[in-house]
Amino acid sequence: MRKKGWIIYNGNLYTTKFSEQVEWLKRTATAYDFDMEAIPNNQLLVTVENGKSKLLTEKPLPDFVFFWDKDLVLARQLEQLGVRLFNPARAIEISDDKALTTAALADHGIPMPKTIMAPKVFLQLEDDQYLQQVIDSLGFPMILKECFGSFGEQVYFVEDESSLRKKAKELANKPFLFQEYLQSSYGRDIRLHVVGDKVVASMLRKAENDFRANVTAGGKMYPYEPTSVEKELAVTCSQLIGADFTGVDILFGEQEEPVICEINSNAHFKNIFDCTGIDITLDMMAYIKEQIG
Incomplete structure (x- = not known):
């Protein structure tokens, strides 16, 4: 019997770049005798009913999922239902x-480059004295990276102290890190x-x-x-x-x-x-x- 699989992608990020690759995956899966269906994450809603989590969408579960998204709540729910994910939710996280x-x-x-995690900030940065430790440890220039970002975006090249303090304040309560610059x-x-x-x-x-x-x-x-x-x-x-x-x-x-x-x-x-x-x-x-x- 042919194995059934889902390709889960983000329903709000379905540009030509993404759609071409989803269709590509489906063609390759067919060549390996998989019965594949591409489903956007916003058509598989996770809900809690009578104290139990479930998928609101009534669909027979597949044998596996090619999880091409970062919707961790959905990924974890599918794993809880016993579905094998490629990649697993924890690896994606x-x-x-x-x-x-x-x-x-x-x-x-x-x-790895020497890395310093920015301390968690609520609302806005009120005390940036810790940045002196970062400067003493990494020197300039250094790299700032938001913890969540793709395609090289949310990565910043910082040349001096004033730029560092300004960028740290701009990022405010976003999680980010400081990293050694490798010339x-x-x-x-x-x-x-x-x-x-x-x-x-x-x-x-x-x-x-x-x-x-x-x-x-x-x-x-x-x-x-x-x-x-x-x-x-x-x-x-x-x-x-x-x-x-x-x-x-x-x-x-x-x-x-x-x-x-x-x-x-x-x-x-x-x-x-x-x-x-x-x-x-x-x-x-x-x-x-x-x-x-």
């Missing part, structure tokens, strides 16, 4: 929050796509006039053959957060050694295909088939 990612990778020997990786990084326990595709991203290498921020893509060390690092990080599929971003240290930047649980696959010709949806669906039998 960790990768979506840069502070949680850093904490999950800490104490495992993972090379050696200015405008370049590598994206490694991990499926299960292997790297299936990778690319180098370079920007001429931006410290960020993201394609959305103006970076260009080049095919890249990662070293065994880079591959092992990417797979280790992916497994540490409990993910099935990830896009792991790696920076270059002073000696060109790999330094982890971040992990993406919902990494897009069109850019890597355009760059390398590798269709990673084939690897992802093959992995799902292997996992669910």
Whole structure:
């Protein structure tokens, strides 16, 4: 019997860029003999009735879900109902929050830029004296990152103390962190796509006039053959957060050694295909088939 799966995507973020990739996933799933249905998250409402949580939408549950969104309440409810998610809710939660990612990778020997978590603020920043400790520890320039952000957005290059204090006040009660700036990786990084326990595709991203290498921020893509060390690092990080599929971003240290930047649980696959010709949806669906039998 054909296995039934859902592709869950965000119903309020269904641009051409997203819709093309959802249809792409459906085509690949069909080739692997899956019966796939694409469903926006806002058509699967989680509710509590008679003291029990359930889906308000009455639908027969699938054998698995390709969860291509960050709606954690929905993801957790599906898992509670016994549905296997690719990726699991916890992996999505960790990768979506840069502070949680850093904490999950800490104490495992993972090379990362020195990072300081901003203390939680209610309403507005009244006392910024702690910033002197940040300055003493990281110096200038430094990087500020909002904990929630994609495509290289919500990442700021801070050159001096006045800019730092201004930006910290602007961010107010948003969760964010301070990070060491790696001049050696200015405008370049590598994206490694991990499926299960292997790297299936990778690319180098370079920007001429931006410290960020993201394609959305103006970076260009080049095919890249990662070293065994880079591959092992990417797979280790992916497994540490409990993910099935990830896009792991790696920076270059002073000696060109790999330094982890971040992990993406919902990494897009069109850019890597355009760059390398590798269709990673084939690897992802093959992995799902292997996992669910």
